[in-house]
Amino acid sequence: MIRVSGVKKRFRKYQILSDVTLEMEGIYGLVGPNGAGKTTLMKILSSLISLDEGIIEINGENYVKGRYVKANHLIGYLPQDFMVYPQISVVETLDHIAIMQGMLNKKERARAIREAIDKVNLAGHENKKMMELSGGMRKRVGIAQLLMRKPSILIFDEPTAGLDIEERIRFRNLLKNLGSEHTVIISSHIVEDIEFLCTKIGILKSGRVLFEGTPAELKAHAEGYVWEYHVSPEELDYIMVEKEVIQLLEEEDGVNVRVFAKEGEEGAKQVAPRLIDGYLAVVRGVN
Numbered sequence: 001m002i003r004v005s006g007v008k009k010r011f012r013k014y015q016i017l018s019d020v021t022l023e024m025e026g027i028y029g030l031v032g033p034n035g036a037g038k039t040t041l042m043k044i045l046s047s048l049i050s051l052d053e054g055i056i057e058i059n060g061e062n063y064v065k066g067r068y069v070k071a072n073h074l075i076g077y078l079p080q081d082f083m084v085y086p087q088i089s090v091v092e093t094l095d096h097i098a099i100m101q102g103m104l105n106k107k108e109r110a111r112a113i114r115e116a117i118d119k120v121n122l123a124g125h126e127n128k129k130m131m132e133l134s135g136g137m138r139k140r141v142g143i144a145q146l147l148m149r150k151p152s153i154l155i156f157d158e159p160t161a162g163l164d165i166e167e168r169i170r171f172r173n174l175l176k177n178l179g180s181e182h183t184v185i186i187s188s189h190i191v192e193d194i195e196f197l198c199t200k201i202g203i204l205k206s207g208r209v210l211f212e213g214t215p216a217e218l219k220a221h222a223e224g225y226v227w228e229y230h231v232s233p234e235e236l237d238y239i240m241v242e243k244e245v246i247q248l249l250e251e252e253d254g255v256n257v258r259v260f261a262k263e264g265e266e267g268a269k270q271v272a273p274r275l276i277d278g279y280l281a282v283v284r285g286v287n
């Protein structure tokens, strides 16, 4: 568990994080518009940048104002773009990183590498060069090198960005499995991923916390704001211009249109909100 209390961060004259307080546990989704401060917070937690004010408590230990969070042994951070040497193989990459991490015993290193490769389902690909791997597989190597250090908390910045559909599904399943043994913190713009993975969600906007709670609590914020219209293709043109359409579902006899609005017009049926509706309600401050 990570407890973030009153954390502030400024870059020159810009206040990037203002009094951020969160309790991160389970598989925790950090979401919010571009520039909200998610990466900045993740980098503070991963000791890449210092905090200006506030307290961060990680597994019972406090890190305070003006300091770096020195909890490298507990935390593994995978940035958006995990960079490695393209010409060397998966196993050589992991061996190199393990040596850099101070794992000097060859047998111990080989065992840690084997375990990590198995955990991220890279068995059979050990001898491929990094440049021969797909984006998702490279990310797996990124996770494998984190797992060798046995961290209890894993932090992933936009882990599924840029992956194709099948890779994304495979990668998501891997993240879900990691959540059974680790606290996992992810930032993502992909609502489906948040829905699939997260047990708790924090929403940041302009460096402030707008919401923290379970997916069910987030959905509840949009209660009464989601309407469904069943329309013909001709009526669809009108509705697309006039309403805020969240989703379209084509059916044999027309189109089902989900709309975010305070009130529904004639023919509209009020429906149960989904996660994306709760997010919109919170970010717009409508409820």
Ligand SMILES: Nc1ncnc2c1ncn2[C@@H]1O[C@H](COP(=O)(O)OP(=O)(O)OP(=O)(O)O)[C@@H](O)[C@H]1O
Pocket: 011, 012, 014, 016, 032, 033, 034, 035, 036, 037, 038, 039, 040, 041
């Ligand atoms: N080193 C830096 N110096 C100055 N400003 C910075 C620095 N790093 C980030 N920022 C600014 O801080 C703000 C928050 O950036 P951050 O990357 O944390 O947001 P984010 O929520 O992760 O955004 P995105 O969803 O686009 O990745 C942005 O306005 C960004 O331009």
